[in-house]
Amino acid sequence: MTLKNKSTRSLLLGNPNIIIRDGVMDRKLLTKNKLDVNQVLSILRQNNVFSVREVKYGILEANGQISLLLKSKYQKPDLNLPESPVDLPTSLIIDGEILWDNLHELGFDQQWLDNQLTTNGYDNVKRILYADWREREGIHVSPK
Structure with a gap:
């Protein structure tokens, strides 16, 4: 049925x-x-x-x-191409809360984070569901 x-x-x-x-x-x-x-x-x-x-x-x-x-x-094509370096992302914000230990471990501070968020069009960390940092790609933000 x-x-x-x-x-x-x-x-x-x-x-x-x-x-x-x-x-x-x-x-x-x-x-x-x-x-x-x-x-x-x-x-x-x-x-x-x-x-x-x-x-x-x-x-x-x-x-x-x-x-x-x-x-x-x-996506990983199987064309025998040389592999590019891989960087593990570091979580910076989860559900509007800054992960201070991760931020400081990367050598960044509040001002750096504020600048990154402003550059990406965000004025309030509480409006961010998730953000991470990857060395070769920078910050990535998912809004709430």
């Missing part, structure tokens, strides 16, 4: 939700699906994705799994 009736199938099994679009997490859908930023980051790492900026689409499937489509520049 559930295979033939779309509304019944949707009610019983749920629908997939796009929780990441172009490297930006959707706070409303995370909350609706009872996920927090740390859970999403953990799932990404388990899938060998170390920054949300690498994700074109992150789809929370009805069964709770997350399917990922990476942006083309982060």
Whole structure:
């Protein structure tokens, strides 16, 4: 019965939700699906994705799994090309809270962070769901 009736199938099994679009997490859908930023980051790492900026689409499937489509520049073509250096991203802000230890470990301070956020169009850290820093790519911000 559930295979033939779309509304019944949707009610019983749920629908997939796009929780990441172009490297930006959707706070409303995370909350609706009872996920927090740390859970999403953990799932990404388990899938060998170390920054949300690498994700074109992150789809929370009805069964709770997350399917990922990476942006083309982060997909690994098998053309025997030399590998480029890899930098691990460092989380700077999670759910509007600055991770001071991470910021200081990178050698940055409040003024640097404020300048980075202003440059990217953000005037209040409380409006940021997640931000990370990667050496060769700089800061990446997902707004709330």
